[in-house]
Amino acid sequence: MRASSIGLETEVYLSQEEIKKIRVSALTGYINFREYNDRTTRRIPFKLAYDFYQKEFLDVKIIPERVYLGDAKEITYTINDYLYTRLILTGSCGDRFWNSGKLLLIAENIK
Numbered sequence: 001m002r003a004s005s006i007g008l009e010t011e012v013y014l015s016q017e018e019i020k021k022i023r024v025s026a027l028t029g030y031i032n033f034r035e036y037n038d039r040t041t042r043r044i045p046f047k048l049a050y051d052f053y054q055k056e057f058l059d060v061k062i063i064p065e066r067v068y069l070g071d072a073k074e075i076t077y078t079i080n081d082y083l084y085t086r087l088i089l090t091g092s093c094g095d096r097f098w099n100s101g102k103l104l105l106i107a108e109n110i111k
Contacts, residue, residue: 003031003046008069008101010077012048013108019087022050026076033070046075048105054080058095058103069101077103 003012010031018027026049034041051059057080062072069075079093086093087105094104 001027001029001048003029005031005033005044005069007036008098009104010102011104011106012077013106014048014087015108019107022048023084026050031075035070042070044070044072044075046077049076049078050081050084051078052081054078056080057083058097060097060101060103069098079105 001012001014001018003010005011014022014027021027026047028045028047030043031046032041033044059078061076061078062069063074064072079087079095083093083095083105087107091107092105094102096102
């Protein structure tokens with residue numbers, strides 16, 4: 001799994017094995033985060049989880065709460081069944097959060 005973010009826009013690249021695994025347990029990794037107009041990056045730990053019963057397409061939680069995404073100590077993205085199904089069928093899915101944030105999930109090596 002590879003993840004990068006420029007400002008509030010995050011892209012996560014997943015292997016086919018990771019896409020299958022997410023149904024059972026959350027994936028963990030690091031986002032290489034940088035601001036617009038800044039080349040400095042910082043690694044932010046994150047989790048990508050799946051919740052079949054979640055109504056919202058995407059739920060984003062950060063630790064500590066109420067800080068800017070780039071200042072978070074950890075980020076958790078939870079997708080619902082609709083986004084998971086889109087990822088399986090089309091090879092990508094995404095949604096917006098917090099008015100200007102965006103998460104894009106991209107499947108690698110689709111056959």
